Amino acid sequence: MSVAVIAGDGIGQEVVPVGIACVDAALAREGERIEWVDLPWGSDHYHRTGRMMPLDGLETLARHDAVFLGAVGMPDIPDTETLWGLLIPIRREFDQYVNLRPVKALAGVPSPVRGGDAIDVVIVRENTEGEYSEIGGRAFRHRDRESAIQVDLFTRYGIQRVARYAARLAASRGGTLTSATKSNGIIHTMPFWDEVVGEVVAEHEELRLDSVLIDALAARLVLRPASLDVVVASNLFGDILSDLAGAVAGSIGLAPSANLNPERAHPSLFEPVHGSAPDIAGQGVANPVGQIWTGAMMLEHLGFAAAATALQEAFEAVTADGVRTRDLGGTASTEEVGAAVVARLER
Numbered sequence: 001m002s003v004a005v006i007a008g009d010g011i012g013q014e015v016v017p018v019g020i021a022c023v024d025a026a027l028a029r030e031g032e033r034i035e036w037v038d039l040p041w042g043s044d045h046y047h048r049t050g051r052m053m054p055l056d057g058l059e060t061l062a063r064h065d066a067v068f069l070g071a072v073g074m075p076d077i078p079d080t081e082t083l084w085g086l087l088i089p090i091r092r093e094f095d096q097y098v099n100l101r102p103v104k105a106l107a108g109v110p111s112p113v114r115g116g117d118a119i120d121v122v123i124v125r126e127n128t129e130g131e132y133s134e135i136g137g138r139a140f141r142h143r144d145r146e147s148a149i150q151v152d153l154f155t156r157y158g159i160q161r162v163a164r165y166a167a168r169l170a171a172s173r174g175g176t177l178t179s180a181t182k183s184n185g186i187i188h189t190m191p192f193w194d195e196v197v198g199e200v201v202a203e204h205e206e207l208r209l210d211s212v213l214i215d216a217l218a219a220r221l222v223l224r225p226a227s228l229d230v231v232v233a234s235n236l237f238g239d240i241l242s243d244l245a246g247a248v249a250g251s252i253g254l255a256p257s258a259n260l261n262p263e264r265a266h267p268s269l270f271e272p273v274h275g276s277a278p279d280i281a282g283q284g285v286a287n288p289v290g291q292i293w294t295g296a297m298m299l300e301h302l303g304f305a306a307a308a309t310a311l312q313e314a315f316e317a318v319t320a321d322g323v324r325t326r327d328l329g330g331t332a333s334t335e336e337v338g339a340a341v342v343a344r345l346e347r
C-alpha cells in the first residue's frame with residue numbers, strides 16, 4: 001500500500017508529519033504499515049517553476065493508493081492559481097465526486113454555540129461540478145463595461161451519483177437526508193437539483209427527505225445543530241456549510257474530509273477542511289486533530305478498519321484529557337498533541 005503525501009503550504013507542513021506519525025502508530029498496533037511517498041509540491045514549487053505540481057503530477061499520483069494532503073495556498077500567490085493548479089484538477093481527474101465531511105463534537109471541546117456540543121452531522125458535498133465550474137469568462141477588461149460571467153453546471157448524472165451516496169449513508173444512520181437547496185432564488189439549477197435528489201430518495205422507502213433552503217439551513221445549523229444528520233449539498237453550499245459546522249463543533253482545526261472516488265477507479269484524496277492558515281503558520285500551534293482524523297478516514301477507506309477505530313479513539317481520548325491546542329483554549333503545541341496520540345496508541 002503506498003500513499004502520496006502533499007504537505008503543501010503553511011500549517012500543512014506542521015500538521016501532516018503529525019498525522020503520518022499517528023497513522024503509523026495505529027497501523028503498527030495491527031502489525032501493518034504503509035509506504036509514504038513525499039511530493040514537495042505547492043507554493044514553493046510554484047515559485048521555482050510557475051506550476052503547483054509538475055506537468056505529469058496526476059500520472060505520479062495515479063500510481064498510489066491514496067493522497068494525504070495538508071493544505072495549499074499562500075498570500076503571495078492568487079488562490080485561483082493554488083486551487084486550480086493542484087486540488088481541483090486532482091478532484092476532477094480522479095472523479096472524486098463525493099467530498100465527505102463528518103463533523104462531530106468531541107468530549108471536552110466547548111462549542112461557541114448553545115447545543116453545539118451535540119452536533120454529529122455528515123456533510124456530503126458534490127465535488128466535481130455545480131458552482132465551481134470553468135464555464136464563463138471576462139470581457140471588456142479594464143473598461144467601464146468590464147464584466148464577468150460564471151455559469152453553474154448541474155448534470156443529472158452528477159446529482160444522481162452524489163445523492164445516491166448520501167442516501168445510502170443516511171439510510172445507514174438516522175434515516176433522514178437533508179438536502180441543501182435554494183430553489184426559490186436560483187430558478188433553473190436548484191429546482192433540477194431538488195427533482196433529481198427527490199427521485200433518488202424515492203428509491204429508498206425507509207428514507208425521509210428534508211429539503212431546506214440554504215439560508216435557513218445555515219441558521220438551523222447554529223440554532224439546532226443536533227437536528228441534522230446527513231446533509232447533501234452542491235459544491236458551494238457544501239463548502240460553506242462544512243466550515244460553519246466545523247466552527248460549531250469548536251474549531252475548524254478539528255474538521256476532516258475525504259475526497260472520494262467511491263468506485264475506486266482512481267485514488268481518493270484525504271485532507272482537513274481548513275486551509276494553510278498563514279496567520280499562525282510556523283508557530284507550532286496549529287491544531288493537528290483535523291489532519292489526524294483525516295488519517296483515520298483514510299485508514300477506513302484503505303481497509304484498515306481496526307487501525308482507523310483505534311486512531312479515532314486515541315485522538316478523542318487525548319482531546320478529552322485536555323491535551324489541546326490554543327484554538328480550543330489549550331496550551332499544547334501541534335507536536336505535543338501528536339505525541340500524546342502516539343503514546344496512547346503505543347500503550
Ligand code: NAI
Binds near residue numbers: 011280
Ligand atoms: P484557513 O482555514 O487557512 O484559516 C481560517 C482561520 O482558521 C485562520 O484564523 C486560521 O488560523 C484558523 N485555522 C485554520 N486551521 C487551523 C488549525 N488547524 N488550527 C488552528 N487554527 C486553524 O482559511 P483561510 O485563511 O481562508 O485560507 C488561507 C489559505 O488557505 C488561502 O490561500 C486559501 O485559499 C487556502 N485554503 C486551502 C484549502 C485547501 O488546501 N484545501 C482549503 C481552504 C483554504
Ligand code: MG
Binds near residue numbers: 239240243273
Ligand atoms: Mg472550504
